[in-house]
Amino acid sequence: MRRDESPLIRWLLIALALGFLGLFLVLPLAAVLAQALGKGTDAYFAALTQPDAWASIRLTLLVAAIAVPVNIGFGLAASWAIAKFDFRGKSLLISLIDLPFSVSPVISGLVFVLLFGLQGWFGETLRDHNIRVLFAVPGIVLATMFVTFPFVARELIPLMEEQGREEEEAAIVLGAGGFKTFLTVTLPNVKWGLLHGVLLCNARAMGEFGAVSVVSGHIRGLTNTMPLHVEILYNEYDFVGAFAVASLLALLALLTLVAKSALEWRLRDEIAALRQS
Amino acid sequence: MIEVQNITKHFGSFRALDDVSLAVPKGKLVALLGPSGSGKTTLLRILAGLEAPDRGKVILDGVEATEQKARDRGIGFVFQHYALFRHMTVADNIAFGLTVRKGKDRPPRAEIDRRVAALLDLVQLSGLAGRYPTQLSGGQRQRVALARALAVEPRLLLLDEPFGALDAQVRKELRRWLRRLHDELGLTGVFVTHDQEEALEVADEVVVMNKGRIEQVGSPAAIYDSPATPFVYRFLGNVNSLPCAIHDGRAEIAGLSLAIEAPNSGGEGNGIAFVRPHDVEVRPPADGLPRAVVEQLAILGPVVRADLLLPGNISLEVELTREQQNHLSLAKGSPVGLSLRRARVFAGA
Numbered sequence: 001m002r003r004d005e006s007p008l009i010r011w012l013l014i015a016l017a018l019g020f021l022g023l024f025l026v027l028p029l030a031a032v033l034a035q036a037l038g039k040g041t042d043a044y045f046a047a048l049t050q051p052d053a054w055a056s057i058r059l060t061l062l063v064a065a066i067a068v069p070v071n072i073g074f075g076l077a078a079s080w081a082i083a084k085f086d087f088r089g090k091s092l093l094i095s096l097i098d099l100p101f102s103v104s105p106v107i108s109g110l111v112f113v114l115l116f117g118l119q120g121w122f123g124e125t126l127r128d129h130n131i132r133v134l135f136a137v138p139g140i141v142l143a144t145m146f147v148t149f150p151f152v153a154r155e156l157i158p159l160m161e162e163q164g165r166e167e168e169e170a171a172i173v174l175g176a177g178g179f180k181t182f183l184t185v186t187l188p189n190v191k192w193g194l195l196h197g198v199l200l201c202n203a204r205a206m207g208e209f210g211a212v213s214v215v216s217g218h219i220r221g222l223t224n225t226m227p228l229h230v231e232i233l234y235n236e237y238d239f240v241g242a243f244a245v246a247s248l249l250a251l252l253a254l255l256t257l258v259a260k261s262a263l264e265w266r267l268r269d270e271i272a273a274l275r276q277s
Numbered sequence: 278m279i280e281v282q283n284i285t286k287h288f289g290s291f292r293a294l295d296d297v298s299l300a301v302p303k304g305k306l307v308a309l310l311g312p313s314g315s316g317k318t319t320l321l322r323i324l325a326g327l328e329a330p331d332r333g334k335v336i337l338d339g340v341e342a343t344e345q346k347a348r349d350r351g352i353g354f355v356f357q358h359y360a361l362f363r364h365m366t367v368a369d370n371i372a373f374g375l376t377v378r379k380g381k382d383r384p385p386r387a388e389i390d391r392r393v394a395a396l397l398d399l400v401q402l403s404g405l406a407g408r409y410p411t412q413l414s415g416g417q418r419q420r421v422a423l424a425r426a427l428a429v430e431p432r433l434l435l436l437d438e439p440f441g442a443l444d445a446q447v448r449k450e451l452r453r454w455l456r457r458l459h460d461e462l463g464l465t466g467v468f469v470t471h472d473q474e475e476a477l478e479v480a481d482e483v484v485v486m487n488k489g490r491i492e493q494v495g496s497p498a499a500i501y502d503s504p505a506t507p508f509v510y511r512f513l514g515n516v517n518s519l520p521c522a523i524h525d526g527r528a529e530i531a532g533l534s535l536a537i538e539a540p541n542s543g544g545e546g547n548g549i550a551f552v553r554p555h556d557v558e559v560r561p562p563a564d565g566l567p568r569a570v571v572e573q574l575a576i577l578g579p580v581v582r583a584d585l586l587l588p589g590n591i592s593l594e595v596e597l598t599r600e601q602q603n604h605l606s607l608a609k610g611s612p613v614g615l616s617l618r619r620a621r622v623f624a625g626a
Contacts, residue, residue: 166360169327172373173354174429175454184377189366268363 032250036243047244055221056229056245059137063212063225064205067144071201075152076194080186082153083160084168097153100146108146109214111137135217140225143211148201155197159190192264192271199260203253278303279324279433279465282616284333286319293319294330295489296576301433301482301506306459306466311486312512317469320486321435324467325354345385353426355436359418361410367421368393370407374429396424399458416447423455427462436468440475454480473513479562485509507623510551517552517593521622528622531589536621548624554582554596556619559605566614569593571607583607585615 037044046055056137076098082090098109114120114139116133126133133139167189171181187194209277216223218232233242279301286294286347294316301307309317322328324335326347342350362370369376375389384392397403400420410418419439426434439455440448456479459466470476476483477497485492485500485508491507504510511518521530523545528535530550562568569585572592581602585593593615597607605613 030466089327108542126483166356166358169375170354170356170362170425173325173327173352174377174425176347176373176377177348184373185362207608260410 005215029250032243032247035239036247037176038243039240043240044244046252047238048248049240050241052221052224053229053241056224056226057248059140059224060206060226060249062137063144064202066141067148067205070145071149071152071205072194073199074149075156075201076187077155077195078153079160079190080182082157082184083163084165094157095133097150097157099150100148100156101150103219104170105147105208105210106214109143111146112143112211116142128228134215135219137223140212140223143215144208146203147203147208147211151196151201151204152197153191153198156190160186161190175183186267192267195263198258199256203256206252207249278336278338279467280334280336281320281324281330281333282336284320284323284324284330284335285571286316286328286330288453291381292489294455296334297489297491299484299491299494301465301467303465304463305481306456306464306468307482307484308480309467309469309484310471310476310512312490314488315486316489317471317486318437321437321467321469324433325431325435326350326351327354332366334586337447340560351429351431351432352383353406353431353434355419355426355434355439356442357420357438359410359422361418361421363410363424365409366396366406367402367410367413369406370410370421371396371424371428371459373425392428399427400424414447415443416451419443423458432465434464434466436466438470439468440472444476448475455479477513485512487512504551504621507549507551510621515554517554517557517596519549519550519552519591519593522551523548523622523624531587531591533587533615533617535617535622546625550620550622552593552617552620554594556617557585557595558616559583559595559597559607559619560614561605561616562612562618566616568613569613571609571611571613574602574607574609581607584611609613 029066037049037211048057078093081087082094097162113134115122116126116139117123118127132136133142167185168181171185172178176184206225207227208225209231213228213231216225216228218224218228220229220232223231226245230242230246233245280299282298284294284297285292297316299320309320311317319328323330324341326335326345330343333343333350334341335345337345337350362373365373371393372389375384375392376506378384393406394403397406401424402417402420402424405413405417410421413421419442423436423439440451442547443451454473468479477500480497482498483495483500484494487508493509500509501513504513507518510516521532521535523526523529528548528550535550560566567587569587571583572586573584575582576599579599581597581599583595583597583602585595587593605611607613
């Protein structure tokens with residue numbers, strides 16, 4: 001690369017980038033932490049261990065623990081089918097996978113109200129069998145799954161398409177069955193893409209607000225996830241409480257990113273090898 | 278003996294194979310030769326079970342295998358781009374066909390290791406067992422792919438453009454090496470190529486394909502010396518194709534009179550005569566000999582290529598040795614006399 005821009009322009013560009021980053025990423029994070037710790041660490045931890053806050057943390061982890069594995073399964077199945085086989089309706093499937101990205105999360109939530117609400121299609125049946133979906137954990141899990149299901153598939157489809165079908169064909173000719181081929185050839189080849197998709201999916205599953213807000217019913221200690229809990233506390237002017245939970249949410253997101261970068265850095269040679277050829 | 282009978286295969290509205298029948302004798306190495314889109318790779322993939330034919334049968338050693346799954350066919354396949362498992366070492370790649378076997382079919386670990394070592398030795402890659410495919414050169418990858426296919430002791434080895442992705446020098450070496458290997462192991466093999474030199478050099482039998490049909494099957498010498506169709510003539514090596522008029526069993530090409538060759542003849546009217554550049558004899562001009570003028574001379578190492586101009590503005594490419602050129606003292610503009618050692622006339626073409 002040519003290095004003949006004047007030092008002034010170079011520094012200006014770097015300063016601009018850093019300034020932007022600081023203004024829009026570091027400053028808000030710092031503000032969250034500052035607000036959370038505004039009345040000392042005792043108040044911070046008290047806010048986190050408060051029963052409703054604790055319930056929201058558990059619920060968020062539970063929802064992610066269900067939604068993420070389900071979407072790993074779905075994402076792997078969909079991308080495998082799309083990248084390695086030809087079938088009718090393939091492009092329709094691809095567009096459907098993108099649907100949650102293109103639809104507002106509020107609509108995604110409302111869809112489930114239309115389906116499972118008392119006036120909804122399955123409302124009466126569910127009531128007769130005494131099954132609660134809306135305003136309960138199942139609804140929250142469903143809405144989260146819906147919103148997060150493109151992440152894994154979207155990450156894997158281009159990767160698998162780029163890698164082609166020849167390795168799978170080689171495995172089959174050598175006597176491997178379909179599932180064995182998937183486990184020994186396809187999966188190892190996409191594991192880093194899969195990890196990336198899972199981390200993004202997880203971050204969104206824990207952070208989803210809109211769709212979950214519609215189906216949750218905001219019952220404290222029961223159906224509030226962390227983002228919903230933050231909003232409630234904030235609306236009640238409990239800034240320390242709101243920002244304490246928010247900081248924890250931000251911390252979870254940061255940890256995910258750090259874990260991803262650390263893995264990528266440690267295994268960079270192997271990742272490079274998989275991308276080549 | 279490996280056979281396909283009346284295979285037809287479409288991809289959408291494109292007819293990749295059109296009623297193709299072929300038998301590959303045991304222990305022979307057969308080349309499927311043709312331009313791209315001629316259906317040769319499709320035929321190979323149908324043999325392997327990677328594609329299903331629309332119609333027709335695949336018969337392996339006397340047993341119909343059309344419906345048999347690829348993994349049960351006991352076939353070795355070397356892919357054009359090798360398709361090595363990129364996350365596995367060379368040794369694990371070669372062992373794959375053995376390690377995926379189930380239960381008592383799977384050899385013990387020590388036996389697998391021994392076979393892998395023997396195969397590495399066979400393909401001359403003994404020191405590279407622990408490498409990953411990305412750390413190998415093209416020629417090395419090719420040999421790993423071959424060792425991997427041989428590990429399952431296939432009854433048929435299929436190779437898709439085995440040398441296509443290699444540079445010229447490596448290609449030449451691997452070509453000879455593959456031929457020797459085939460002779461040592463006595464395998465039955467089919468390989469696909471669009472390179473006529475490769476097919477003629479390596480194969481026992483050449484199958485020339487065009488537009489989903491087989492044009493000709495024969496030994497390399499037979500294919501080269503007596504092509505059955507104008508397509509085969511054009512596809513195999515350099516050839517002059519000269520429009521001619523057929524009359525009374527003789528073909529007239531602008532002053533050259535040829536005795537027409539049976540059996541492809543018969544018929545009167547227009548035709549095309551095929552003459553290979555080395556089948557034209559250039560002589561000093563003399564009475565009774567057709568005449569031409571040297572238009573262009575190119576010296577290509579030991580041979581000389583001359584473009585001659587026949588009466589009627591017809592060009593004819595000929596090949597002669599440097600010795601002949603000196604003897605005739607040929608130069609640009611020299612008049613010469615011609616006679617044809619061999620030519621083939623196709624009526625109506």
